[in-house]
Amino acid sequence: MPAAANPAAPAAASAAALAVPDPGALLAWYDRHRRRLPWRAAPGTQQDPYRVFLSEIMLQQTTVVTVAPYYANFLRRWPTVAALAAAPLEEVLSAWAGLGYYARARNLHACARAVVEHHGGQFPSEEAALLALPGIGPYTAAAIAAIAFERRAAPVDGNWERVVSRLFAVEEALPKARARLRPLAVSLLPAARHGDFAQAMMDLGATICTPRKPACALCPWQSRCAARAGGAPERYPVKAAKAARPTRQGVAFLAVRADGAVLVRSRPPKGLLGGMSEVPSTPWEPGGVALPAAHAPVKASWTALNATVTHVFSHFALELQLWRADLPAGQPAPAGHRWVAPQGFDAEAFPSVMRKILAHAGSTPAPAR
Ligand code: SF4
The missing domain is CATH 1.10.340.30 (Hypothetical protein; domain 2)
Known part of the structure; x- marks a missing residue:
């Protein structure tokens, strides 16, 4: 036919x-x-x-x-x-x-x-x-x-x-x-x-x-x-012109205790990376937020590292500047946060973008399984 x-x-x-x-x-x-x-x-x-x-x-x-x-x-x-x-x-x-x-x-x-x-x-x-x-x-x-x-x-x-x-x-x-x-x-x-x-x-x-x-x-x-x-x-296939992917910026707070543990929290169960583990950060906004320090999880002497982690999600690109604070071994975790030792990274549900950040904590987490 x-x-x-x-x-x-x-x-x-x-x-x-x-x-x-x-x-x-x-x-x-x-x-x-x-x-x-x-x-x-x-x-x-x-x-x-x-x-x-x-x-x-x-x-x-x-x-x-x-x-x-x-x-x-x-x-x-x-x-x-x-x-x-x-x-x-x-x-x-x-x-x-x-x-x-x-x-x-x-x-x-x-x-x-x-x-x-x-x-x-x-x-x-x-x-x-x-x-x-x-x-x-x-x-x-x-x-x-x-x-x-x-x-x-x-x-x-x-x-x-x-x-x-x-x-x-x-x-x-x-x-x-x-x-x-x-x-x-x-x-x-x-x-x-x-x-x-x-x-x-x-x-x-x-x-x-x-x-x-x-x-x-x-x-x-x-x-x-x-x-x-x-x-x-x-x-073929003919494709419609794509809208440009916007970029969002923020600051990720890498709090590292003297025993090597890193401060983390869980994301809300719904939405982007829902339920996954993360390093605390400011909201991710186009142009970043006005006062990043106001979003720091603990009062500490924060230092801006010469490092930016980038990641591309399906509908936006993300640029996170890293701030680091070194804290004493006995420092308690603030509400909603927890300390995780490097040997515990593998048991946490860290998405790829967080693994990139953790690579700056002084010890690299195991590659994603
Ligand atoms: S179906 Fe694809 S591979 Fe086969 S002839 Fe057509 S264009 Fe070539």
């Missing part, structure tokens, strides 16, 4: 008059070239929904290489969804430290509890029931439904979007184009092997149809791709 017969197909694809990509060609390619990933079951075997769930939550905004050791650690500590549900949230956050986007860790834990409390410890297989679980959005619900339960579902992530936008040369810009890309993605779904197809799309996007320099000569859909036919596949 020519692409022009598909009412969802854009004008560019119609003009190219290419045949609709055959899912069988992609599945045959996948059978030969699938990536070996720790969370993937061997060909022909049933995927464990818990493993799919764990890996998909971890992989959001994070690379396969970064996720692999975290995935192994989580699976070793909490091999089932029931074990994860029974774990204290603080331990889960601490094991997550360094992966970023900490709301995902809290949602992971809340979801495990909901699966145990409302589904007897078994993940539901329908997309709609999965969507009702905390922290599971349309992408993750479709991924679990397709990969673990062989449901006909399209987990459209960045890889899918790139491949589909190129196949059909979609000229509309993201994010608005998503409304068009989704039905085009669904139009590609095969009659069977839904789990393999979902993962084949991910692999094609990750290894062949890459953001820069796609290896079209190796692509199983090269003769059906409108972007390739047009000669400029890298032009």
Whole structure:
């Protein structure tokens, strides 16, 4: 069937008059070239929904290489969804430290509890029931439904979007184009092997149809791709101009006791880095706050270090100037704060930005697990 017969197909694809990509060609390619990933079951075997769930939550905004050791650690500590549900949230956050986007860790834990409390410890297989679980959005619900339960579902992530936008040369810009890309993605779904197809799309996007320099000569859909036919596949997906990321500034107060302990506190449970451990600081504001000293956690002789820690969050960049005070060994912690010895850093849920700050305390915390 020519692409022009598909009412969802854009004008560019119609003009190219290419045949609709055959899912069988992609599945045959996948059978030969699938990536070996720790969370993937061997060909022909049933995927464990818990493993799919764990890996998909971890992989959001994070690379396969970064996720692999975290995935192994989580699976070793909490091999089932029931074990994860029974774990204290603080331990889960601490094991997550360094992966970023900490709301995902809290949602992971809340979801495990909901699966145990409302589904007897078994993940539901329908997309709609999965969507009702905390922290599971349309992408993750479709991924679990397709990969673990062989449901006909399209987990459209960045890889899918790139491949589909190129196949059909979609000229509309993201994010608005998503409304068009989704039905085009669904139009590609095969009659069977839904789990393999979902993962084949991910692999094609990750290894062949890459953001820069796609290896079209190796692509199983090269003769059906409108972007390739047009000669400029890298032009897709078209993206709307990004708003500039604002910068916020502040001062972080590094209070170090004579025995090496550092003063820390916990962030509020909701919001950015919710529930994580942190070095006290001023509020983070564009331009910084007017009187940083007023926010110091203890009265002390504070010295501005010649050091600024920077970190980029999804919606703003942060610059924290470091102030340091050295305090006697017996100094008590003010209300809401606690002293943590360097050997206790690893048990705390310090996000990456706080680990950068602690590196200036005189001893470097262990790298994030
Ligand atoms: S032919 Fe090239 S641009 Fe088109 S889907 Fe394949 S790798 Fe991507």
